[in-house]
Amino acid sequence: MSKLTPRGYTACVDAYLTPKITDYLTGFSQGFQNSLKDVSVEFMQSDGGLCSIDNFTGYRGLLSGPAGGVVGFSRTAYKEREDGKPPRSVIGFDMGGTSTDVSRYSGHLELVFESETSGVTIQAPQLDINTVAAGGGSRLFFCSGLFVVGPESVGAHPGPVCYRKGGELAVTDANLLLGRIVPSMFPKIFGPDANEPLDVEATKLAFDKLTKEVNAFEMLQQETRKGYIARHFTPEQVAIGFVQVANETMCRPIRSLTEAKGFDVRTHVLSCFGGAGGQHACSVARSLGIDTVLVHKYCGVLSAYGIGIADTVVEVQESRLVDYDNANALQDALESLERLEHQATKNLESQGVAYVSTRAEKFLNLRYDGTDYGLMVQEPDDGDFKGRFIDDYQREHGFTIPNRRVIIDQTRVRLIAVASTGSGSKLKQGGQHTPTEPVAISQTYFEDVGFTDVDIYNLPLSPGMIISRPSIVIDSTAGVTIVIEPSCTATVTEDLDLEIHVENRANASADKESEDFVDPVKLSLLGHRFMGIAEQMGRTLQRTAISTNIKERLDFSCALFDQTGGLVANAPHVPVHLGSMQDAVRYQIRKLKDSWLEGEVIMTNHPIAGGSHLPDVTIITPVYESGKPTFFVASRGHEADIGGLTPGSMPPFSVNLDEEGMAVESFKLVENDLFREKELRSMLEEAGSRQVKDVISDIRAQVAANNKGIALMEDLMSSEGAARVQKYMKEIQNTAAVSVQDMLRRISIERGLKPKDSVYAEDFMDNGLRIKLKLTIDRDLGTAEFDFAGTSAEVGDQLLSFLASSTDEGCTIPPALTSRFGICRFTGT
Template identity: 30%
Template sequence: MSPMEKIQIGVDVGGTFTDVVVQELNTGRMVLAKSFSTPDDPMRGIDDAIQRALAELRGDQRDVIAVRHGTTIATNAALERRGAKTALLTTKGFRDVLYVGRQTRPSLYNLRMRHPDPLVPRHLTFEVDERLAWNGVIERAVDRSEVEAIAERLKVEGIETIAISFLHAYENGENERAAKAVLEECLPGVPISLSSEICPQLGEFERTSTTAMNAFVTPPISAYVAAVQRDIEKFDDGCRLHIMQSNGGAMGPRIASSKSAHTLLSGPAGGLIGAYWFSKAFDLPNIITIDVGGTSADVGVISRGEVQSTREGKIAGLPIRIPLLDIHTVGAGGGSIAWIDPGGALKVGPKSAGSVPGPLCYGRGGTQATVTDANVSLGYIGPEAVLGGHARIDAQAAKDGVEALARKLCLSGPEGAAGILEIANTVMMRAIRVLTVERGLDPKDFVLLAFGGAGPLHAPALAKALSIDTIVVPPFAGVLSAVGMLAADVRHDFTRSQLVRTSDVTTEAITADFDSLTAEALDLMRVEGFDVGKVEMRPSVEMRYAGQAYEISIPVDIEDISRDPAVRLPELLAEAHRQRYGFAFNDEPAELVQIAVTASAQIHDFNLPKLPRRKESAAKRFRKAWFDGADVSTEIIEHETLSPGRTVSGPAIIEARDATLIVPPGAVGHMNEFGVFTIRLP
């Protein structure tokens, strides 16, 4: 590597492995490294992987000018209820908003079903005698003495973070800001989340739930971001840190520390953005993504060249209303534990062995068979495999554990292992159907892009079950989430609620609202360090027909809709409704619920280098692997020996440092000049 070659680093901290990709900006050359995640001190696992990757690249850490980071800290804090002790201030009469919630139930006929408890218990929810009218007019201002009295109670309770969500604050945040100012004087250093800043949208319950979630995860995220910032001080003086968001964009550390809820799906978002880059680069407009890691499997969809996204989701059963990539996660990863229920049925997951103790084959003290152990038992992962390039597996421990479980079911070892994989694959297949079949999309019209350490292992079975004939495995498949972070732009979303009949929308009003949002977006992008001329703005609207309880997000051209919004907006809604549902209510009045602007800017160029010609081994290597109910002699190929243009006929197993690929019997695989491996199924 030449002197002064600038470097960028992508880091994805998962439940089992920490993945790192180091890239030279000029040449595009990339080097990967994996380490076991270290939940007790995440920086230990991160530093280990970064230093090994830099050593292989022969890079100097002082030449690192950018670090993109994805983390599960916020997700784990929410799932495990290990966030900060949180208080909620709300309008008088609305103390129980988090408990009342909505009448929707995830299981309609389950009489014992219980909603998850709110993050803020009732005794830490405090009413403030303030009031805004529906249009944002202040009817009762905040009484300073009342908030001061609440602050004294918060001190006694040892509150670590505060959420404020007043009625109709999406129209006017003045009362929330007034309460915050008093609390900051009385409780210096305690972070405060305002609903008017975190989620300025209609929907009292969802807005309050999102603000409470943001407050709950802010202290752990702030502490984590501060630790990462201290750690990168050893890099170039101008090294910039960006944290991955759930919307597929990145943000600076200061914003991440205040809008922490936006990091809830930062890891999986990196993988889907990586897939989106491949979709554009290799003309693959319709992609189903399957990312199988150590703890879970994440499914996403790219349809007609666009990543599917949403503005509402759930974490730990609690609603959050922020922009999210539409990712469906299930507990079926490599570390998912196989077990037998009281009725004698074999089950897999959602509990995972994680990185400690990990699967049996990791040799780190695991005692229960997992999906990875089943893959080892059936020969898909060989006894000579090296985890993440530096940790060898214990194949015999995996086989012994799977056989012990299988005996309890009166099955042979291979039958038990095959059963474990079939159950795990079924769970993944259901997740794929949620985002495709249940939304009117036919999986046969898509290619399956498989990544994560175990994604390419499970892809052939999933593709066969869904009648998909093409599987695409990108280079660096096992660390694609980290690669995707290098391809991500800085991105921020801005929204403003409207709730007005489209017949009442005027050119002046909608133009003024979009101008205001655009100015707000550009101000924040300046804070992020970008010139206005380099910022791309994407406006959109959310509309519905009167009486509907759901909206459709529609990209718009402001100049187009501003000519005659009362006519053009209903036309756009009819087109979008017809495309999604097959029909439109042409005689029903349309409603404009929300306008939005997305601002984005590129941090650095991202490109894949072409593969050089590689020296291929003349000697072939084989081992037994399980296909169609029998052991089959299968060629084993090292990924690093594959040259561009190489064709591989199944059955074959391709072993890379970060992932293992299966080419089943009858299938044919082909490597292109960039290292993208395409498998055509019979």
């Protein structure tokens, strides 16, 4: 049965949630006269549509709150332009206390029909909303030279330090210290009795303590590392550093939502809402290259506003499994759409919902034969579903699959009923507006200018008003603070929204390549960028691959490497790949030397060359500058079948590599700008592969993923400067090494060991073979020696490991550092 596992998860989630929700709704209704029997009551669903109280279910409402925000900004920010050009696509930026939700709108609500929430796969229509654990309550950590924000949250209780309940430092504290939150404009609701103002002094003391920790680390590095020049930080510099890292954390899902799908993020408008979004919107927009931020007059309650103006939606579908090019089958599918529209209309009428008009959106779920990845294609104006499918597939994946059948998996109709009450979005004319003069002047800290005077305004402002200097706009009723940063100009629209033009200044970073010191903030920011690029490579590979192994089981990894082949960032994919991929890259560097030319792509899977088991094929692409490699990108994927004794290429009783399939030590997959498909096909056929076409398609997908990584890295080097990027590639590895040294010293102290002492461990495999380890820790040097003397000798079966897979230690160091070469740096043999 197709998609049995996610369908099972969905059924379990619904069985858990719906009875609880039904009980709550029953109690809710009974609190009203006649239990609301003659009243239309509707609830928001995850797909952005309303449904009647009787039809509301748990699995369809998981993202109902964020979905309201998407409806809100789609109705208020997606507008015709004065020059007559089509509206600009909009990114929704909803920042709250514990997390930030980002989404995209370009004329229609973008739905996904399978998603993951808290590790559980849900098969139900949901708006495409990405959530990142970064909000006003995200905790601030300084870990071995890195500024880290979240994912832990201080929560509403005890909350940040400034809440007077003994909390920890959070993003809100950083904004308070920097003057981006004005305490006098906040209600006195803090402290044990909820009657005190924000505690500015406690926040200052906490940042003073953290700043001493940062400066102590800097001095230690200067004392112990040759050539290291320590920076001295002020509390404000530490706070702004954490704000910048928080901003970059929130930029990552936005880049994923746009760039990973083939859209240019710079062409979008950023619609900012949520309680904390206005404090960060200008910085986030500038980091992304976006020039326009729109803040709606109801930004503090835009999700609720969106629910209030949403339409009622009824969805019905039928399963199918037919060839699109079969005329009879296609005609039957089109007739199914008509039947479903009629059925949806009857369902809508049975709900008793008031509406003035309806429109039906008709979809076919199409996929290439032999793949599991389908696209829900809405009926185009010319009725050519297949043509639209091919165009969408090309845009998302960068290629199509010629001469492959297109399969219809499902017909679906989404009937939308426009409410008779209207949207309520029109502004009443007339009335008095707040004077344009500021109500106060305060001091706010910005990175380039330090503390500067800013004007404080209260909403609402007068239409047409222009704010061209650093300012803070406050809506005390909704608890919203909007920071207008230097080089930004805000205009109040006729609807009393705030439109902010962000001047995207040339990045000064590119002009500072010769700086001697290492900036921990820049290190943290670039660490996020490196990891984000590796993650986008992974998403590209997942979308473009054919096999279930990669697309569904997610058995792949993508990574960036410096010019020596040292691991810089490995997205959190398959753990066994973390330590071994850099060995594969370095093996090729040693083997090929100067014969590895620019534009050539290498394929390898041999254990002697840093491989794991043979189905894991690694594709490596170098990037050259001035005739020398500046960095490498690589992707490793578990291919469906590379030959051998059994389908899947993992025979349980193999004793040599030939029995497992194709073994490649080094093969130039792309040479002279040509993909050597003929030679690759020959190797697979000789090894006995049973799925040659699909394996070749997946390897092409790995090449495409590498190309995506190269394009994103080149953009980063263009903005930051190549020398700076390479410098921080090395430095982030050094930081990882320092983290391991700290961990080893901590273990030595906690176990009461001597300055140089050993601990022992022993275990046995299922077949009785012994694994024996003597671990000698040198506390002064922060090093460890792993001695496996006494371990059983190698045996002649398939239960063998390889050195490359044993060189990664990630469980006992900060998560931000678990995918760096420095954590497995060797000082001996």
